[in-house]
Amino acid sequence: MPIITLTTDFGYKDPYAGAVKGAIYSQFPDARIVDISHDVTPFSVDEAAFMIYTSYSQFPKGTVHVIGVDAEHTPESPHIAALLDDHYFVCADNGVLSFILQKFRPTKAVVINIHDRIYSNFTVLDAFVQVACHIKRGGTLEVIGEPITELKSLPGILPILSNDSTSIRGKVIFIDNYGNAITNISRDIFESYGKGRNFILQARDQKFNRIYNRYSEIVKYDENGKSNKPDGKGLALFNNSGYLELATYKSNPLTVGSASSLFGLEINAPVTIQFES
Known part of the structure; x- marks a missing residue:
């Protein structure tokens, strides 16, 4: 299925997202383009990383995900194409795949090397579109890049576990449209580290001793x-x-307010879970 998703910080006022779509249709008219979001906070790789992690697996295997966030082509952030969990990702190697990399290693990954054939300061429009369409036409990654084995992860993406097994220190990584504050503490880490012990969860001056599974609980x-x-x-x-x-x-x-506004929780706000000894 020729699905190409777009996740960018372009916003909706400017013509950039529309221009990228037009370029895809010009090169691959049968494409089905799905917007994951164009409202990523500008240059927020952490936010984009969480957005793509929470959405990519809902798409069919073989989908190509184009991520245009902090994606300028530089020596520190080369452009890559990677096959992870049977999905293709075209993005800068800036840590935006960090959450997915916690669970999956790349089946294939390349540093894109077609830039010498492109003259543009809008490489999402040109390089990323060319690579995405190449993949959807059945092209291989080796044709458009040099193989690599390691991809960058964001510093501080994982919570800190105390050596004495008494606490987890995490942080807020995303604020959604409802003002809910999402942290980098996963259920897997909480359960494997906490082992069923009682706890106090603290974020700013808010304290909780229970974690629900649904809002309605x-x-x-x-x-x-x-x-x-x-x-x-x-x-x-x-x-x-x-x-x-x-x-x-x-x-x-x-x-009624939100967790972000009422609790004073913003991106990078600390969140701590203290377990009984």
């Missing part, structure tokens, strides 16, 4: 079926991506 009903209406109440849960999220029930930044 915080709702309590009386014998007449009436709820306690906990709109705006804070909670911690593991979201559908398996990462710890700090939220407010039926969050709305414009009305």
Whole structure:
């Protein structure tokens, strides 16, 4: 299936996202283009890394994912094409694949070497589009690049585990449209490290001793079926991506508030889980 996804920080005001789509259709008219997001905070590789991690696996195997975030071609951030978990990724080697690399090693990866045939300062439009269309036409990675075995990971992408097995120190890595604050602490790490012990989770001045699996678990009903209406109440849960999220029930930044606004949680805000000894 000829699906190409786009994840960029281009926004919707400027013509850049539309220009990339036009270039894809010009080179590969049968393409099916899906926007994952064009609202990534400018140059926020951490944010883009989480977005692509939470969405890529919902697409069919063989999908090509073009990631245009902090993607200028430089010696520090060469352009790459990689096959990971039977999906292709075309991006800068700037750590944007960090979350996926925690679970999968590249089946194939190359440093793209077609730039000498392109004169442009908009390489997402030119180099990335050419590579994505080449792949969807059945071309191999070796034709457009030199093989590599290691890809960059973002510093601080993993939480810090204490040597005495008493704490996990993480941070907020993403704020969603509802103002929910998503951390870099995964369920797998929490469960394997915590081993069922009681704990206190702290983010700024907020403390929690329970982590839910669904937002609605915080709702309590009386014998007449009436709820306690906990709109705006804070909670911690593991979201559908398996990462710890700090939220407010039926969050709305414009009305009842959100975890980000009410708890003062922004990107990189510290989140700590202290376990019983």
